[in-house]
Amino acid sequence: MYWLCVAAAVVILSLLALVVVYLVSIGWRSMNWAFFSQDPQPYGSDGYPGGMRNGLIGTMMLIALASVVGIPIGLLCGVYLSEYSAGSLIAAPVRFVADVLAGVPSIVVGILGYQLLVVPLGHFNGYAGALALAFIMIPIVARTTEEMLRLVPQSYREASIGLGATKARTVVSVVIPAATGSLITGVMLAIARVAGETAPLLFTALGSRLLTLNPKYPFPSLTKEVYDYATGPYAEQKREAWAGILVLIILIFVLNLMVRFSVRRWQGAK
Amino acid sequence: MSTAELEYASHAPAVTGGPRPTIRRQARRFNWLPAPLTILATCSGAFVLLMMASLLAVLFYSAIPSIRTFGFAFLIRSEWRPNELEQIKRNAQGNIIKDEDGEPVTETIPPAFGALPVVYGTIVSSGIAMLFAVPLSIGAALFLVRISPRPLVNPVSFLIEFLAAIPSIAYGIWGVFVLAPFLQARVEPPLNHLLASVSWLRWASWNSTTGRDMLCGGLILAIMILPIITAVSRDVLRAVPRAHIEATLALGATWWQSTWEMLRYGRSGLFGALMLGLARASGETMAVAMVIGNINEIHPSVLAPAQTMSSLLANEFAEASTELHRAALLEVALILLVMSLIFNIVARWLVVGRGQPAAGRR
Numbered sequence: 153m154y155w156l157c158v159a160a161a162v163v164i165l166s167l168l169a170l171v172v173v174y175l176v177s178i179g180w181r182s183m184n185w186a187f188f189s190q191d192p193q194p195y196g197s198d199g200y201p202g203g204m205r206n207g208l209i210g211t212m213m214l215i216a217l218a219s220v221v222g223i224p225i226g227l228l229c230g231v232y233l234s235e236y237s238a239g240s241l242i243a244a245p246v247r248f249v250a251d252v253l254a255g256v257p258s259i260v261v262g263i264l265g266y267q268l269l270v271v272p273l274g275h276f277n278g279y280a281g282a283l284a285l286a287f288i289m290i291p292i293v294a295r296t297t298e299e300m301l302r303l304v305p306q307s308y309r310e311a312s313i314g315l316g317a318t319k320a321r322t323v324v325s326v327v328i329p330a331a332t333g334s335l336i337t338g339v340m341l342a343i344a345r346v347a348g349e350t351a352p353l354l355f356t357a358l359g360s361r362l363l364t365l366n367p368k369y370p371f372p373s374l375t376k377e378v379y380d381y382a383t384g385p386y387a388e389q390k391r392e393a394w395a396g397i398l399v400l401i402i403l404i405f406v407l408n409l410m411v412r413f414s415v416r417r418w419q420g421a422k
Numbered sequence: 423m424s425t426a427e428l429e430y431a432s433h434a435p436a437v438t439g440g441p442r443p444t445i446r447r448q449a450r451r452f453n454w455l456p457a458p459l460t461i462l463a464t465c466s467g468a469f470v471l472l473m474m475a476s477l478l479a480v481l482f483y484s485a486i487p488s489i490r491t492f493g494f495a496f497l498i499r500s501e502w503r504p505n506e507l508e509q510i511k512r513n514a515q516g517n518i519i520k521d522e523d524g525e526p527v528t529e530t531i532p533p534a535f536g537a538l539p540v541v542y543g544t545i546v547s548s549g550i551a552m553l554f555a556v557p558l559s560i561g562a563a564l565f566l567v568r569i570s571p572r573p574l575v576n577p578v579s580f581l582i583e584f585l586a587a588i589p590s591i592a593y594g595i596w597g598v599f600v601l602a603p604f605l606q607a608r609v610e611p612p613l614n615h616l617l618a619s620v621s622w623l624r625w626a627s628w629n630s631t632t633g634r635d636m637l638c639g640g641l642i643l644a645i646m647i648l649p650i651i652t653a654v655s656r657d658v659l660r661a662v663p664r665a666h667i668e669a670t671l672a673l674g675a676t677w678w679q680s681t682w683e684m685l686r687y688g689r690s691g692l693f694g695a696l697m698l699g700l701a702r703a704s705g706e707t708m709a710v711a712m713v714i715g716n717i718n719e720i721h722p723s724v725l726a727p728a729q730t731m732s733s734l735l736a737n738e739f740a741e742a743s744t745e746l747h748r749a750a751l752l753e754v755a756l757i758l759l760v761m762s763l764i765f766n767i768v769a770r771w772l773v774v775g776r777g778q779p780a781a782g783r784r
Contacts, residue, residue: 157565233467249474350589354739
């Protein structure tokens with residue numbers, strides 16, 4: 153039994169190695185400068201297959217738009233759950249719902265975005281995609297914010313009261329600055345999660361083969377491009393899909409590493 | 423007095439017990455911050471409740487045409503046909519009915535939808551995933567808590583949690599280009615031969631092996647839910663009181679006997695971890711849509727292609743043109759949402775509600 157447990161851990165790690173090594177090696181071989189500088193070119197044209205520049209810029213814009221909506225609401229909800237929850241009737245339901253919402257399948261969120269934001273406007277648009285991503289972001293940011301704010305020592309709050317501050321002033325000027333580093337790591341975790349999402353964008357932003365900066369119309373994203381290329385028939389495009397996945401994984405890995413190191417530094421400084 | 427509600431000095435007189443200033447009122451800056459912040463924070467909390475309510479309400483409202491057409495039979499019908507069917511009318515004896523010109527009379531059968539194939543696909547693929555993932559995850563969690571030397575715990579945990587950070591489309595691509603061809607070339611032909619040659623297992627074999635079938639979908643899902651089950655199980659087992667395990671050792675237990683006692687103590691939390699994994703597996707879309715074969719039929723063999731609820735939505739939703747088709751897809755989405763909500767609620771109740779809050783911080 154003892155060695156079975158060791159074997160289980162070894163199997164999991166080797167599966168991880170298998171997945172990552174394949175993704176990195178094939179993606180590395182397929183990556184070239186054209187990937188970052190060109191938009192997708194149609195089959196048979198000069199620059200075929202082109203690159204995924206529109207997807208990279210599209211994903212960055214979608215994340216930016218989603219963060220503009222999702223991060224403030226998530227932060228405020230976390231502040232509510234940690235600071236204003238005593239004696240409040242809705243705090244326990246809000247905490248429960250935030251936990252449950254974080255586990256909802258992302259394709260259902262995409263369908264909600266379709267019904268609420270695409271149908272009234274009459275066409276797929278990037279705003280719907282960004283708001284669907286924000287829907288996924290809000291519970292994650294709220295939960296991590298609440299936990300990080302709860303870790304701030306109560307003595308900070310008491311010292312602030314002793315100096316005559318109101319509760320709001322305490323929260324804004326004492327508690328949140330004390331937890332800034334960990335709040336940022338929580339936000340980075342949410343961004344890392346949202347950057348890799350495809351399903352919510354399938355019927356909201358739909359995806360596009362053109363570089364566009366106008367979210368009022370179908371909007372490209374890296375994950376949708378990769379999905380289209382990987383399920384398509386052309387071999388060069390499948391190679392591009394590998395490169396796109398490598399870029400995505402590097403981005404997520406870097407974000408996760410930053411989170412790990414800042415959490416360790418923050419915990420060490422305590 | 424609870425520590426959560428402290429009396430703030432700004433609302434009390436400047437000197438306790440002293441006289442209230444009457445002649446010369448001290449100039450006091452108006453506190454403009456509390457009102458907006460309280461309102462914004464409370465509204466954000468209420469907004470989260472609104473998000474959940476709108477999710478359920480919008481899906482239910484949009485699925486009403488399909489609910490009205492099919493009723494509860496939607497859950498047990500197997501036919502999924504978005505188009506009308508022209509069928510030649512036959513009379514009671516089975517002969518073709520002809521009209522005045524001698525031409526066969528055709529009747530149009532309206533579209534029919536039924537969710538049973540996709541519910542079956544979701545349940546079986548999640549079941550295969552749990553079958554492979556649960557022993558590996560619990561074993562790895564035990565390794566991290568009981569066996570591993572101290573310096574190895576953090577790196578190994580980080581690596582396992584990095585598996586969770588990989589986006590599902592990366593797993594889909596790996597599955598399509600690496601796992602499915604491997605299964606098709608090396609694993610499924612011998613397996614199919616074996617199943618076909620044993621007489622009472624012939625129902626489990628399939629007539630073709632493409633590598634993109636229920637088995638591949640289940641295996642990819644297993645790899646995807648490994649990290650979440652491992653991480654939550656590790657937290658649950660870490661929260662088992664050390665004194666409890668030391669007591670078993672004092673009574674002369676072997677390594678496995680005391681470990682079994684540790685598992686028994688944390689069984690509700692472990693079951694919650696399994697539920698979380700199941701919730702993730704049933705809701706997973708992209709990886710499954712790429713490797714499961716996308717055939718909306720029920721077959722007993724795991725070597726047959728299948729369709730799950732989420733892969734059905736991913737494949738058909740953007741192209742559904744009739745209102746009934748869309749409403750049927752939305753009803754499938756509603757079923758998926760309710761299933762995932764039930765798993766998540768049960769998981770949360772088991773991990774957090776049973777007095778193991780440290781393990782629920784995930």
